[in-house]
Amino acid sequence: MKKLANITTNYPRTIIVITLILTVFFGYFAARVTMTTNIKEFFPQDDPRVMTYDRVEAEFGGAEYIMLALEAEDLFTPETIRNIDLITRDLEQIEGVANVRSLTSVDEIKGTEWGLELSPLVQELPSTAAAAEKLKKKVLADELYGGVLVAEDASAGLIIVEVQPDFDSVALAGVIDQRIREYSIPEKLYLTGTPVLNNLLASSMQQDLKKLFPVVLLIIAVVLFLHFRDFKGVALPFATVFISLIWTLGLMGILGKKLSPLNAVMPIILVCLGNAYGIYLLNRFREESSGDKKRGAVVVAAMIAVGPAIIMAGVTTVAGFASNLFSGITLMRDFGLFTSYGVAIALMVSLTFIPAVLAVLPSRRSVQANKRGGGKTLRLVSGWVVKYPRRIIVVSFLLIVAAVFGLPRLRTDSNFFNFFPDQSQPKIAYNLVKEKFTGSESVEIVVEGDLLDPQLLAAMKGFQDDLKATGLTGEPTSLVNILERTNQAMHEDNPDYKKVPDDEALIAQYLLLLEMSDDRYLSKFVTPDYGQARIQALVKNTSSSGTTGLLAAITALKEKHFSSEAVKVTETGIIVLIDALADMIIEGQISGLIFSMLAVLVILLLLLHSWQGSILSTFLIGAVTLINFGVMGWFGIPLDIVTVLISSIGVGVGIDYSIHIYSSYLEGKKNGLTAVEAVTAAVTGTGKSIISNAVAVISGFIVLVGSTFPPFRYFGILVSLIMFFAATGALLFIPAVTVWQTSRPRKNKKINMEV
């Protein structure tokens, strides 16, 4: 530390210039960072679930849909049908659209007196009310269209836009959103589907952060100013934060990484946490500069005094964030990597750039602002600790027990839909589609085997019927439905023949006939080698519990119907990926927590040289994490891709308070104080820094409560709560246990009475 301190004071200008040059360099790349909400980017590229999904897209065309619902009193009027057709044709022209399915574009298999016809369901737009009424009867009676493309009560129609597999669906959602605003039609339009929500999520999240970020800066500036009462005290920690932010975003830009809903909170985290190191140093600098010492010497003295503690605090925070590297979720690993990098940069800048600037800046009278206030409360606190250690311990354990009971109530939610408030436009559209149609998201089931085999087709039929009967999906469609209709069409539309023929040759010949008629029709359902077929069903309930239930049902039905070894059945779709994400969130959370706890324990052991202090501090932070999850359980806050980050922040940052208290206590003991005296000195002395740091961090994070996104709001509240518990735990629980421990009867029971 002395070496570092000397370097910074001897070559301050060099350090300042190098820091600024690097900042300009990273700043150039930082400007390139964009935002993504593409769910596939959450997974490693070689994840089997993503590969299955990609394969389905490659074999059968897009599996991502943008849904446009059109609401009218009665859909079946010549005007409304014409509007549906106009919109359908218009959307088809947009680049990136693979195809558009709607009442007026969908094909049907029809038997005519001379043969088979694959032709549009609506060949001619009805021009009279009677013709529209006739169409209504026909469409609503057909399970392939009624409830799928047209609501059962004919009050809404659905236009399904299939995105080209390699096209950016989120960008396309933005284009379509713009396009439909230009339509002037009496019918109400609602846009939904995963790409639409992701697009809205990305743009409104950016807006949200743009709005909240300055507020966070302002609040932290105010807190810093109140603490230091001068410009330098605000400017230097701020410079640290900005430099670390620019370097972090710059590294993301260089590595081609994107911001996501998950690491969108990273700038706020860096702002709230990154300034702490500078604060400790500045504090000490002021304390040391009260005499007539030279500036350089003051800087060196301050660094030697608080440098190790700052490093300790920084390293544990880095370890806390690094725990996210254990997650299977790619973006969470990115978050762990970049946040710990950002904190490390803030730490480095605090120990190089700030001392360098301090060494160069002209001297001024120091204001001992931080000496005032807080003293009374802390003396009261230390009084309680000494008097009632057992009560504090009992209350703490009661809290922990209460938290434990909240754990079983904790649920995960990886569904982006829930990021929107209920009254928001996207949620209204989503609920409308859910209510009027069979669903807005699809589950795709790929059947691999000999698809000309009548037995396999019969199994698929049984599977589809049972799936429909669960009530969890709309009408599943596949090659089976096509063959049934073809068979009927080839027998003069006799409904008795609406079944898959029991003759492999006839099946093969029907498929040949369909290929001859329009190969694109078939390609959505079966691969050209007849080796893979897809069953597609729209899903009603896309919440986490809904998807889990559906996937369980599918697994059971798979076993029931596809027992043959020659047949392989795999389910995929956006909702399957979302469900997998929930599992990965849990797995990553558990291993990440174990890692960060162990890492923190090791770091503490190395730095504190005290088993008791290390274990006590680690226990406290474990308890605080538990309380966090307990609160989430009791209040029904789901563990989602944003709130999952809280515990790593809690461990990495919350541990600092314990470190400060315990090292201060050890210092007191070393200086010959009794345990009680040392505890009192620690609480009343270091307690001040802890409180001001906690206030700064909490007031920064609490700003997120103003976000429009529930996960951000929860994030703000929970991080604040964790900081609150970590700080009060450090000021009450650790001292109480220490006092209680040293006063416990060992050989002489009388000591107990003295306390």
Add this chain to the structure above:
Amino acid sequence: MKKIWIYVVMALITVMSAFGAAAAPESGEVVLAKLDATMKAEQKYMEQEMVLVTASGAERSRTVAVWNKIVDDEEMMLLRFLGPANVKGTGFLMKNDDMWLYLPALGKVKRIAGSAKQGSFMGSDLSYEDMEALGSKGFAQTHQVKGLHETKYGEASVYQLALSPQDGAGSYSQLEILVDQELYLPLQIIYYGRDGQALKKLTTFDHQQVDGRWVATRMQMEDLKKGSKTVLKVNKVDFKATIDDSVFSTRSLERGI
């Protein structure tokens, strides 16, 4: 001194002969006409294997027997599946713009809507339009020459012929054909879409002389967007067979020839 004169004369001869060759090039229209003449046949019988290969590498093969004849400038085609077993005997008849299919498992002849002609041929990477142009219709009827260059394609000297559809008909904006200067067979055709991007690529191999005509006995059409391809192998071709007009009827479709 004399030596120099010899060199000058030799150089002049070389330059002049180069100019001479360039001075009388074949026009694009002539190249196109010769290309069509090699490809077109008034009538032919062919046995062909069609292998479809998907982007992921899965394959499917079908073998067919095809009778072609041009009657009153219109192409007639009868096609009979030879394999695989489950479609054996299935017949397909194309006459003018009408199409019929005979399904032996059903024992019936059924008509296919004419709109199908815009799609691909039997799920392959070739459209009906591609088949017709390569088969009997040729390119000159429906295309005009936009450009001609001489270049090399591997070892072969080729004409690079740029064609665009007349009246903007069809699904392509341009075709780029490499025509072998000796055989007048297409070695490669690149089909460009309306957006100017290359959509498909046809490559021909194994050129053989049959009944005095040059024929590519293996062709491969790649769909550059989807990554799939279709390989056509000619197992047998007969230009001399006499094919009666009555072959192209629903009656022979159902009963066999």
